[in-house]
Amino acid sequence: MLDQIKIVLSHTTHPGNIGATARAMKVMGLSKLALVNPARYPSAEATERASKAADILSNAVVYEDIHQAIAECRLIVGASVRTRSLPSRLVTPRELATIVEENLDNIPIAILFGTENSGLTNDELHLCHYQVYIPTNPDYSSLNLASAVQLISYEMRLAFSEMQQLPEQRVITNEQRISREQLEGLLAHFEKVMGETGYLNTDHRKQIDNRMSRLLSKAQITESENRVLRGFLSSIENSLSR
Amino acid sequence: MLDQIKIVLSHTTHPGNIGATARAMKVMGLSKLALVNPARYPSAEATERASKAADILSNAVVYEDIHQAIAECRLIVGASVRTRSLPSRLVTPRELATIVEENLDNIPIAILFGTENSGLTNDELHLCHYQVYIPTNPDYSSLNLASAVQLISYEMRLAFSEMQQLPEQRVITNEQRISREQLEGLLAHFEKVMGETGYLNTDHRKQIDNRMSRLLSKAQITESENRVLRGFLSSIENSLSR
Known part of the structure; x- marks a missing residue:
């Protein structure tokens, strides 16, 4: 299921953020990365920040047009730290996880992230079925791009784990307690x-x-x-x- | 309440991670940062990655000993992406948020993060009441330090927001724990x-x-x-x- 979620970075300025995004995705089990008109890519900085998630980068597909990047997707979500008055429904990352669970027939799913300074454009947001809003400090909402991907991917992983009823990963062999x-x-x-x-x-x-x-x-x-x-x-x- | 959560970074190797941590904290409304024996700090790289969270860095306190960094704290939590057989209770970030809500009388609260390569030492983990385990991809659990802080801070913020909405549900009668x-x-x-x-x-x-x-x-x-x-x-x- 996590394989069916595509992270789409549009017009990313800093290659380091692309690398950090790859790492953020892989650590949560996501793997599909699309890059729309990145400013500088490929880049040694991206590779370095990707750490051992270089496979995500090498499999990433670069597009010139966001429409191509999401052409096959059936559910499209735009990420934003600002609330804008737009027709798409505004949801939290946790609500999005539930929506993704309910849309297993509507795969692949795309989650779009805009450029670092200004986020998704209105045109890009109009492509989206939902807008996901990450709650932040109202006095300082400058969430790093890769951190935003990290938080969304984390919520996706939690939803996925719950769905799969994964065996408890946190079995600890505690020393025996006294009677x-x-x-x-x-x-x-x-x-x-x-x-x-x-x-x-x-x-x-x-x-x-x-x-x-x-x-x-x-x-x-x-x-x-x-x-x-x-x-x-x-x-x-x-x-x-x- | 978020002001009462102290993020403690122990023996951080890369100054960029310190800066990124400051930003990750501020964007979720946390402000107290303690640094125990950072390898290189202060550093231009830390300041750059902090973006506009330089105030968190300038208010950060550097300690030589982790015991000093947490001396006044009444609830101490260690972050780990691995499960180890230790006596402290293992909880998810979401469970931790609930625990923090239940411990409003036990402030300040410290959340410890170990060095990038190997995490918290056993001695450091022995200081902790709880160990918080961030669920990750079992094949690649290399979560970036600042990303780990981001995820925990996000869960703290969500708990805080929920608390603001439902003040009547968090009546605490716990006796205060010692520092x-x-x-x-x-x-x-x-x-x-x-x-x-x-x-x-x-x-x-x-x-x-x-x-x-x-x-x-x-x-x-x-x-x-x-x-x-x-x-x-x-x-x-x-x-x-x-």
Whole structure:
């Protein structure tokens, strides 16, 4: 699905932004890049900023006319950080992700990005079914071109991942946590030693017990951490009995 | 609220990335930048890439030690594109936005970003309450540093915008967590008492220190819990000196 989304950069001024766009796309799994009348391209700067996404650049197609770049596309979206009064519906990147999900029959999909200084022209925006507006600081909305591509590609990837119900990528092999029984044992040990140092000889005894119980539960203590705490408590007892 | 989120770049190699980070932050309304041992800074390249976000750069504070950079912070998050087996909870940027919303009492908040090539070190990750994992293409996860900041800042801005619309939904009753500085103080107190009971007279001293550091970070200790632990440690010292 991400293969069916074409990023179209129109009249890009800085070749570094083209390279950074290639990297931004690849890191989110997008691969189709179209360049309409780039000011300087190919360029060593583009290649350098692409890092290891040079394949996206070498497969990029350069067009002289934006109509050719989007000729086969069935859903066309224009990116903007400004809201303009235009007939195309204005959506957030997150809403766009939903729209793309609903338009799997309308592929390929093109997302257009205008020149760095002034964005898409009115003529270009009139080609679009939707206008995607990235929320920014109203006092400083100067989002870098490749960063805009990054944010849109990120939302596309999230939508895609949810669609595919990808297996959890974030399985971590946490060290095993102690059992509730071990936790009770640890808490009892703390209380015993607190008694021996005289710390519980106070009206606040119940409050201290509650705080310790809450703290030890919340800490999600592992086996090895339990051994450290137990060892410390034993060392206190040994020191006190000497 | 966005003012209370501090972006901490540790050991950044390329000054261009520092400038691009400043721009990425400002465009989403973030302003607090901390730099820990940047390789080359200040730098004309950083200033150029910052575009009109030079104010973020001129207000950025440079530290030699990450502990100083996060001393006053009460919620600490590490950014990573890899999943590692660590005790801190792994969350997506979107989940992080929710967590930040729920932690309005635990400000300032620090989000740490490691060096370009290898990310945060294990020692740095051990300072974190959460690890935020940006979903990427498993075959190419080389997300640019400033792009990572851009994505996280974007999610923070969205959460902030939503909060502005729905103030009644974010009633927070959490007790305030201790600052990193208080946590370091607590850890030092533990180590001092462990020294006095003879518990640290072992080859495993470094391992014990690491476990305690990890445990205390993970536990998200509150002010009142801190007082209980400090009181207990003082009572041990008093008992030993009798």
